[in-house]
Amino acid sequence: MSILKQVVASIKEGDALTTVALNSDDYRPTSIEIVKHLLSKKLGGIYITTTRPSGSIIADLKKVKADLGDLYFVDMISLTVGGETEDPRTMFIESPTMLESVLLNIGLLERRIKSKRHFVMFDSVNGLTIYSEKRVLKEFINVLANTMRLRKSYTMMITVEEQTSDALASMLKTLTDRYIENTDG
Amino acid sequence: MIVAEENVKPKRVMLDPRGGRPREKSKTYIEGLDRILNGGIPIGNTTLLAGTVGSGKTTLAMEYLINGAKNGETTCYISVTEPSSKMLENLRTYGFFDDSLVTEGKLNVFDLGIINDRLGVERLDGSYTSKDMEALLGAFEDIVDELQITRLVIDSITAICYQLPDKGAIRNFIFRLGQFLATFGCTTMLISETVVDARTQTYSIFGVEEAVADGVILMGNVQRQGDLLRTLQVVKMRGAKHSRSRQLVELTPIGLSIVPLLKWGQDTGQVFT
Numbered sequence: 541m542s543i544l545k546q547v548v549a550s551i552k553e554g555d556a557l558t559t560v561a562l563n564s565d566d567y568r569p570t571s572i573e574i575v576k577h578l579l580s581k582k583l584g585g586i587y588i589t590t591t592r593p594s595g596s597i598i599a600d601l602k603k604v605k606a607d608l609g610d611l612y613f614v615d616m617i618s619l620t621v622g623g624e625t626e627d628p629r630t631m632f633i634e635s636p637t638m639l640e641s642v643l644l645n646i647g648l649l650e651r652r653i654k655s656k657r658h659f660v661m662f663d664s665v666n667g668l669t670i671y672s673e674k675r676v677l678k679e680f681i682n683v684l685a686n687t688m689r690l691r692k693s694y695t696m697m698i699t700v701e702e703q704t705s706d707a708l709a710s711m712l713k714t715l716t717d718r719y720i721e722n723t724d725g
Numbered sequence: 726m727i728v729a730e731e732n733v734k735p736k737r738v739m740l741d742p743r744g745g746r747p748r749e750k751s752k753t754y755i756e757g758l759d760r761i762l763n764g765g766i767p768i769g770n771t772t773l774l775a776g777t778v779g780s781g782k783t784t785l786a787m788e789y790l791i792n793g794a795k796n797g798e799t800t801c802y803i804s805v806t807e808p809s810s811k812m813l814e815n816l817r818t819y820g821f822f823d824d825s826l827v828t829e830g831k832l833n834v835f836d837l838g839i840i841n842d843r844l845g846v847e848r849l850d851g852s853y854t855s856k857d858m859e860a861l862l863g864a865f866e867d868i869v870d871e872l873q874i875t876r877l878v879i880d881s882i883t884a885i886c887y888q889l890p891d892k893g894a895i896r897n898f899i900f901r902l903g904q905f906l907a908t909f910g911c912t913t914m915l916i917s918e919t920v921v922d923a924r925t926q927t928y929s930i931f932g933v934e935e936a937v938a939d940g941v942i943l944m945g946n947v948q949r950q951g952d953l954l955r956t957l958q959v960v961k962m963r964g965a966k967h968s969r970s971r972q973l974v975e976l977t978p979i980g981l982s983i984v985p986l987l988k989w990g991q992d993t994g995q996v997f998t
Contacts (some may be wrong), residue, residue, distance in 0.1 A: 637950045640973040644984045647756075648977060671950065675989045683987065 757983030775942030
C-alpha cells in the first residue's frame with residue numbers, strides 16, 4: 541500500500557499520532573503529496589519544517605496546485621540560514637535549538653486555523669539531530685508526541701529512513717500509534 | 726429512637742484535591758503564567774520580579790498592567806530608572822499595547838524623579854532620610870488610594886533601595902509598602918535587578934527584598950548550544966499552590982508566552998541564593 545493510502549487509512553481508523561518513515565528518494569514528493577491530499581479534503585494544516593525553508597515548501601506546494609488557504613508554517617531553519625522571513629502564514633523560530641518554541645507556535649497557529657479539523661506535519665524528526673543533543677531531542681520528541689496527542693489533532697512525524705538510527709526509530713514506534721513505511725519494496 | 730432516613734443521598738462536596746480554600750487571584754492573562762500560578766497572583770500580594778538584564782522583567786510587568794487595564798482595572802507603573810516617555814515609546818512597539826489605556830486613565834505612568842521633586846526629597850547625594858522615606862511611602866499610598874489602583878509596578882525597587890541607608894531601612898520600606906498595598910487590595914510587582922556572578926544568581930542586590938515580599942518570580946537566561954533562551958521560575962508565592970519548574974519565555978505577537986523548559990536543555994550548573 542502506498543504511503544498516502546496508509547496515512548488516509550490511519551486517519552480513518554482514528555489514529556492521533558503517526559510516524560511516516562520515507563526513504564530519501566521519495567521524501568520530498570511524498571511529503572508534498574500527503575499535504576496536498578489532506579488540504580484537498582478540507583483539513584487545515586500546520587507544517588513544521590526543520591530541514592528546508594518554508595518558502596521552498598510553499599513553492600513545491602504551489603507547483604502541484606495545492607490549496608494553501610488554511611495551511612500555516614513553523615519554520616526552524618530560515619532565520620538560521622538568513623532566508624526570507626516575511627511570510628505572514630509562517631512563524632519563524634530563531635534557532636533550531638529552541639525546541640520549546642515549536643510547541644508554543646503550534647498553539648498560536650491553531651488559533652488561526654479556520655477548518656474544523658486539522659493536521660500537523662513535523663518535517664522532519666531526524667532533521668533535528670543535526671542541532672540538538674541526543675537526550676534533549678529524546679525529551680523533546682516525548683513532550684511533542686504527548687502534547688499533540690492531548691490536542692487531538694492528527695500529527696505526522698516524518699523521518700528519513702536512511703538517517704534514522706535504530707534508537708530513534710524504536711522511540712518513534714513506541715510513542716506513535718502507527719509506524720508507516722514503504723512496504724511496496 | 727432515632728430512625729435512619731432512607732434514600733437520602735449524601736450531598737456532593739467539591740474539594741480542591743490539594744486541600745485548602747484558594748485565595749482570590751489577580752489573573753495575569755499572560756499565556757502560560759496563570760497556569761503555573763494556579764490561576765494568577767493572589768490579590769494584594771507584593772511580588773519581587775527578579776532577573777538579569779534583558780530577561781524580560783519590564784515587558785512582563787507591563788503586560789500584567791496592560792492586561793489588567795484592558796479588563797477594566799486601574800493600573801499604575803512607577804518608573805525609577807528611565808523617563809516614562811522613553812518607556813512608553815518602547816511599549817508602542819508591542820502588539821499588546823494600546824495608547825487609549827493611558828488617555829483613559831486605566832494605565833497611569835509616573836516618574837519617580839517627578840514625585841521626588843514634588844515631595845522635595847531629591848537629595849544631591851542620592852540618599853533618603855527616614856523623613857524622605859515616610860514622604861515617599863505616603864505618596865505611593867496617595868496614588869494607590871486616590872486613583873483606586875489595583876495593579877502596581879515599581880521599576881525598579883533596586884534603584885530605590887540604593888537610596889536607602891541600610892538593610893534595616895530596606896526591609897522596613899518594603900514591609901510597610903507591602904502592608905498598605907495589601908490593605909488596598911493592590912497587587913504589586915517590584916522589579917529587582919540581579920546579576921549572575923560566577924554562575925550564582927541572587928534574587929536581589931541587597932538580599933533583603935525577597936524575604937519581605939510575598940512572592941518571588943525569577944527571570945533569567947539559559948544557554949543552549951550558544952543560544953540564549955529567556956526563562957522564568959516562580960520561586961515563592963504566598964497563597965498560591967504554584968509550579969516551581971523552570972519555564973521558557975518567548976515574546977510573541979500577542980505578548981509573552983510561557984511553556985515548560987525541556988529538562989535536559991538547560992544549564993544545570995547555575996546556583997540560586
